[in-house]
Amino acid sequence: MRPTVNDIAREAGVSLATVDRVLNARPGVRAKTVMAVNEAIAKLGYVRDLAAANLARSRSYRMAAVLPDTESQFVQSLALALADAGSMAATSRVELDLLRFPAEDPHALATLLAALPGRGYSGVALMAPETPVLRDAVRGLRAKGLPVVALVSDLPNAGRDHFIGVDNRAAGRTAGVLMGRFLGGGPGQVLVLGSSLLARDMVERRRGFDEVILRDFPGLDTLPSLETHGSGALLRQVVTERLANAPGVRGIYAMGDGNRALTQVLGELGLSGRLTVICHELTPHARQALERGEITAVITQNLGHLARSTLRVLRAKADHLPLDEGQEQIRIEIVLRENLPLLSDSGQVSAVAAA
C-alpha cells in the first residue's frame, strides 16, 4: 500500500496535525521537526494523493480562454479543440469558458480581461496580438494573482506566465527547407503570401524562411511578401496578378490564412498540383487540399495537444506546481498526404462536422 499521512506521522514520531503543517507549509513548526517529517516522507517514499487533496480542498478551477471572434477555420478549430478539452477535463474539477473579443479592438479586449478577476476565474489563456493596451491588461491580471498563458502567438513583453505554441521562426525555417529541397534547389521563383506584415508571427515565419533559402538554396528567388489581410478577394487578386507577371514561379509559401482562396485561385488558373505549395495549419480545408494534391505540405501544430496542454498548464500555474516541460512542448509538425493523421482527433472531427 502507498504510505499515507498517518504513516508519516507514525514514522516521524509526531502527530498528524504536525505532518499536515509541514506538508502544507503552514507556520508554527520548528525547523528540527520539519526535518524529521521530511525524512520520514523521503524514507517511506510518500507522494501526496492529489485526488484526495483536491477533494478535501474542494478546489475547482474555472479557466477562461480568450480568442478573437474571427471566423477563420483555424480559430474555429482551436475553439472546438479547447471546448473539447474542457469537457473532458470536467471530470477533474476543471471548467473552461470560451470568451471572444472583437478582433480589431484592443480596448474591448482590455475591458474584457479586466472583468475576469471579479468573476471567479483562476486562470486565463489568451490568443491576441501584443499591443501596449494588452500588455497593461495582462499585467493587471497577474497583479491580481491570475496566471496568464499566451496561446499560439507569444506575448513576451507582457510578462505572461507561459507560452503555448510553436516557435514561428523555426516553423518558417522548416517551410524553407522543404521548399528548397522539393524544388531541387532551383532555379525558380517562390511566391510568399502573408496576412499582414505587421503581425509578429508572419514576420518570424518569413525571417526563418529566408534564412534557410538564402543559406542553403541560393538558386531560388523569393519574391517580396504579398499581404492579403485575411481577405479572399484580395488574395485572389494579388496571386493572379503576380503569377501572370512571373512565369518562373514554381513554389508558393502561404504563411497566413486564406488557404481556401489560394487553392481556388490555383484551380482556376489550371495550376493545381503543378506548383509546390506549402502552408500553415492543418484546417479541414487544408486537409482536403492535401488529399487532392493541391497543397504539397502543411506545417502545423496539434490543436488537441495544444488545448489539453493549455488546461494542464493553467491548472499547474493556478496551483503553483511545476510543469512537465516535455509534455507541454508543442511540436512543429510536417504533414504530407502520406502521413495525414486519421480524422479522429476530436477537435478536427468536430471542426469538420461543424463546417
Added chain:
Amino acid sequence: MRPTVNDIAREAGVSLATVDRVLNARPGVRAKTVMAVNEAIAKLGYVRDLAAANLARSRSYRMAAVLPDTESQFVQSLALALADAGSMAATSRVELDLLRFPAEDPHALATLLAALPGRGYSGVALMAPETPVLRDAVRGLRAKGLPVVALVSDLPNAGRDHFIGVDNRAAGRTAGVLMGRFLGGGPGQVLVLGSSLLARDMVERRRGFDEVILRDFPGLDTLPSLETHGSGALLRQVVTERLANAPGVRGIYAMGDGNRALTQVLGELGLSGRLTVICHELTPHARQALERGEITAVITQNLGHLARSTLRVLRAKADHLPLDEGQEQIRIEIVLRENLPLLSDSGQVSAVAAA
C-alpha cells in the same frame, strides 16, 4: 457548484442508494427508475467526480510494460519514457513496472506473461513480435481479465485490446514521398536497409515505400532490401560493398535500427551529407546525426506521448471506460534539422543522460 449525487437524488425524487445503483450499473432497479435518474443526470449536467470515485474505491492500478532486453537506443529510450510516465502517474494511483524478456526467446516471454495475473497486475503493455506462442499467452491473459495493449508493433491476431504505435505502411509511404521529392524524382538509385525481412514492421515499411516510389517517382530505382540483423558489423559490410558496386546511389532508406553504424560508415566513405538519408526513430544518435547533416530526415513517433498514452489506455481498459481516440492516436512525425524538437522531452533527456 457542480451537482453531486445528492442533487441527482433530490431531482429524480429517489434516494441516494438508488442513484448509486444506477450510476454503477448495479442490479435491482426498475427500468423506469433508471430512466428517471438518467434524466436528472442529463438535466443537471452531472459528471462523476473521478477523483472522489477513485478515492472511495481506493482503487489503484498496477501495470506491467514488457519489453525485449535489447540494448538498442530505441528500446532504451522507450523504457525511459515509460519509466518517466510511470513516475508522473504515481500521483493518480497508477504504478508501472518495467519487465524485460530475452529478445529471441518467445517461450521465456510466454512464461513471464503467464506469471503476471498472479502478481496483482491490472494491465499489460507489450512490445514483442507476434509468434504462435505469444498469441496463446496473450489470449491467456485476456481470459483472466487482464487487458493487453500492443506497443510499437501490433499483434493483430492475438486479440490485443488496443494497439499503440504508428501505421508502418503509412510511415513507409511517408519515407517514400520524402525520398522521391528530395531526389527530384530521379534518376538515381536508393539503397534500402532493414534489420530483418521477417519482422512485420520492416515488411510494411518497405511495402509503403515501394508503393509511393513506383507510383510517383518511376525515375528512381530502389534496390532490394539488405538485412543487417541488428549487427553494426554486418551493416558496415553490406553498405560498403553495395556502395562500391553501385555508383548511382543517391539515397538511403534505413528502415530498421543501426543508424549509428550507418552514419559511421558513410563518414568513413566520405559520403556524409552527400546522400539523402532517411531513417526511423529519433534516438539520441539520430538526433545528433540530423544536427550534423549526416541524416536528412527522420520518421518517428513521440515516445513521451506513446508512454503516456499507454498508461491512459491501460487504465481506461482496466476500468472498462471508453478512450479519447484522438488523444491516443500516435502520429507519424517527420523531423528535419529545422524542426528538431528542443531537447526537453523527458524521455529523450534521460536517454541522452544515460547514453
Added chain:
DNA sequence: GTGTTTTTGAGGTACGTTCCTCATTTTGCA
C-alpha cells in the same frame, strides 16, 4: 522559577463517492 510565547497533539468535520446492511415499500403473480 515565573510568565509568555511557540510548538505540538488530539480530535473533529468536510469533500464526493463507493459499498455495505437492514428495514420498508411496492410490485407481480397465484
Added chain:
DNA sequence: TGCAAAATGAGGAACGTACCTCAAAAACAC
C-alpha cells in the same frame, strides 16, 4: 387477497487529505 420477490430507502463507514479549534506541552526570556 395474500404472499413472495423485487425495488427502494435510510443510514453509516470508508477512502486520504485539508483545515479548524482547543488544550497541553515544550521552549524561551527575564
